[in-house]
Amino acid sequence: MKMNLKLIVLNDQDMPFMGKGGRELLQSIERLGSINKAAKEMGLSYAKALKIIKKIETNLHGQVLKRQIGGKEHGGAELTPLAIELLDIYIAYEQELTAFAQERFRAVDERLRTLVEKSTSAENAR
Numbered sequence: 001m002k003m004n005l006k007l008i009v010l011n012d013q014d015m016p017f018m019g020k021g022g023r024e025l026l027q028s029i030e031r032l033g034s035i036n037k038a039a040k041e042m043g044l045s046y047a048k049a050l051k052i053i054k055k056i057e058t059n060l061h062g063q064v065l066k067r068q069i070g071g072k073e074h075g076g077a078e079l080t081p082l083a084i085e086l087l088d089i090y091i092a093y094e095q096e097l098t099a100f101a102q103e104r105f106r107a108v109d110e111r112l113r114t115l116v117e118k119s120t121s122a123e124n125a126r
Contacts, residue, residue, distance in 0.1 A: 001109050001112055001113070003101060003102060003105040003108075003109075005097060005098055005101045006019065006020065007019065007020070007090070007093065007094050007097060009090070011059045017055045017056055017058070017059040018056055018059070018086070018090060021042075021052060022052055022055075022056055023087065023090055023091065023094075024042060025038055025039075025042060025044070025049055025052055025053070026056075026064065026079060026083055026086070026087055027087065028041055028042060029065065029077050029078075029079065030078070030079050030083075030084075030087075033076045033077065033078060034075070034076050034077060035049050035050065035053070035065070035067075035077045036049075053065060056086075060082060060086065062080070062082045063080050063082065064079065064080055064082055064083035064086065065077045065078065065079060065080060065083065066078050066079075066080055
């Protein structure tokens, strides 16, 4: 059996604004230097990518991207120090939670497997 952990950051109104998708988008923009290229790589529309960025910026009260307008060859985007810090915090916390959850899940997995084995044995005995 496997465990899947989702980390979603909520604002003060309990509305989500940062999760795996936002992390991946910011990481892709950092790597590719372009919102459009990052969106395409992730299978998102440019408008959807902008919506995710806007939601993050609204909730952090600051810009996460420095954008350069300039057409096909001169435009681009790079992460601001705020975005870099957000990614550092999010990724570190995500790794910490995942390591903890995986360790705890080992015991749960063992108990579940025992339960399945007992159930299967009982079923076969009938």
